[in-house]
Amino acid sequence: MVKPNTSFELSIRDIEIIEIALRAKAGRRGIAIAQGETSPQLKEEMHEIQKLLGKIHNQKNYYAKFKDGTTYVSG
Numbered sequence: 001m002v003k004p005n006t007s008f009e010l011s012i013r014d015i016e017i018i019e020i021a022l023r024a025k026a027g028r029r030g031i032a033i034a035q036g037e038t039s040p041q042l043k044e045e046m047h048e049i050q051k052l053l054g055k056i057h058n059q060k061n062y063y064a065k066f067k068d069g070t071t072y073v074s075g
Contacts, residue, residue, distance in 0.1 A: 019056050022049050 010018075026049045029042060063071050 015056065019053065022053055022056075025049060026053070 026046065029046045029049065032042060033046065065071055
């Protein structure tokens, strides 16, 4: 029996593209909800998208840059 792949090799740019696409889809779903569409499936999909965007956000490491452009890394 074939096992599902649980290890992915995605670049930072790949994740950025996924995040942009999810935000666009969430925006379209939000507009539909604002216009009165209230199906349980739509609400569940919106919840799943927001949860996934939250997971992506929580895994990011943020770095500051000094005025001269060099990167500050804490720790």
